Every structure is written in structure tokens, then in C-alpha cells.
Amino acid sequence: MNDKQIRWRSLLFVPATSDRFVQSATKQRADALQIDLEDSIPLTDKAQARANVHNISEKFANAGFDVVVRINRGWRHAVRDLEHSVNKNVKAICLPKVPDAGYVQSISEVIGELEQERGLEQGAIRLITMIEDALGLSNINDIAAADARVCALIVGAEDLAVSLQSDVCSDALYVPNMLAVIACRKAGILPIGFVGSIADFNDEEVFRTKIRQARSMGFEASFCIHPKQVDIVNETFMPDANEISHARIIMEEYEKHASLGKGAFTVNGRMVDLPVLLQAKNIMDKVHMYNRADCP
DSSP states (O other): OOTTOOOOSEEEEEETTOHHHHHHHTTSOOSEEEEEOSTTSOGGGHHHHHHHHHHHHHHHHHTTOEEEEEOOSSHHHHHHHHHHHOSTTOOEEEESSOOOHHHHHHHHHHHHHHHHHTTOOTTOSEEEEEEOSHHHHHTHHHHHTSOTTEEEEEEOHHHHHHHHTOOSSHHHHHHHHHHHHHHHHHHTOEEEOOSSOTTOOSOHHHHHHHHHHHHHHTOOBEEESSHHHHHHHHHHTSOOHHHHHHHHHHHHHHHHHHHTTOSOEEETTEEEOHHHHHHHHHHHHHHHHHTOTTOO
């Protein structure tokens, strides 16, 4: 894996002004907790929200979670948000409505100044970029590779649909999401997302189907706006027992045939060559990365 990549499956949003959600979040099994200063916070509460970040991030980090903070897009809010968010407990900053690579680089420069002032390791705080309008979508490859801090990218379905004047549906959003996967793989960063609206969480089976499709497309993680989404995301983005067993057989058979100088062979009637082997290796890498206790 590229060393810029961070391993998350689920990132649960937590509004910075809700004590109830903050308390609940530490009881969930998300890989990261994302303190939200943007869409879930009304303009009148922005100052209080950013003032809460230090205590919330400390609470989440002490509970063993990776901590992400989603800041606001406008510069006056963004800089204030960063001044309250750059601390030792925050793993990444999430940037909404990213227009181009230059914006990412400017944000990175501000973070670097704050890291230096506060005695933090330079480059320690990473960036998640959100593609949410036509301009950002047209610059998606440059945004994914804009800065060494960038560790992940996601398409924001609702805002992008507004910009494109399209429906929030698979017909409109499939191509932007596939472009996101391509941009992420080219840049060596984590592709986050699925095709559809993140707001549709009441029907758990429909949501599970969306995450299955996302995994088949190459996504590895998802934002979650409700705790009930977390377990679905964690389970679906992990290989199941049959996939793990099959991957192990392929890797074992490859070792046997490689020792005999054979580059291709069959397993259960299907040919196995290098691309199939690499897929099997990817599956086992995920298993080892998350140290699944229930792996067979």
C-alpha cells in the first residue's frame, strides 16, 4: 500500500454542539469519529462548535478512536476552524466543497504553520477532500494528488447533485463515484463513498446493498451519519469467511506451483494467474490490517 493511505472503513459524523451525540459516539464501533463543524451546525452556533473541538477530540482520542474534524468551506470560518482543530488528538481535517488543488495546498500551508507553532510533527495531520460541485469534479485527479497530506477523497452526493442539477440517484452519481475511485487509486489514497444519498439510513438492507456495490466498485470506506450504519459498513467492507478461505487456497496453491516453475494454474475449475493472485493478496491484507477476531 502507498504510505499515504490510512485504513478506515467507517467514519461516523458527530455534531460538535450535541452532548448527547458526543456521549453516544464513544459507544460505537466506528474506525474514526468525525467532529462536524459544517452542515450539522447552524451559523449562529459555529463559534461554540469550534470552541468544543479540543475537549471532544481529547475525549474521542482517549477512547481509542481516530479523530477527524470537518471544517467549513469559506475562508473566514475555515481558518478559525483550523485554529481550534489542529491539535495532537486530531488525525485528519475533512475539507468540504474542494474546488481545486490550490485550495488544498493553501489549507495545508495553514495547518503546517499551526503544527509548527504548537510543536506538532510536520505533516502529522492529514486531509480528506470532498468533491461536491462541478468545478471540483472537473479537477478531481489534481485534488486527489494535490498535497502529501491528502489521505482520502469522497464525492458528496447531495451537494454535487445540486451543482449538476441532477437527481441524487445511481444514474447521475455512478460516474462521479467511479471517477473518484480512479483518482484515488492513481494518487494512492483511500477511496471513501458509495453511490447514493448518505441520508437514506432507515432501510438497513437498502443501505447494505449500496455498500456492497461500493465495495465492488473499489471503495474501502464510508461516511456514516447514524450509528446503525457503522456495523453495516464495517462488516460489508471486510471479506467474508468464504472469500478469506478462497484467498488462502489461492495463495497456498500459488506457492506450490511457483516452486515448480508454473505461472498459471486452476482452483475449483477457474484459472489463476497474477491478477487473481493479487486480488487474493488484497483480501488477506485487509484481514491482517483489521486483525479480525472472527477470521476462520
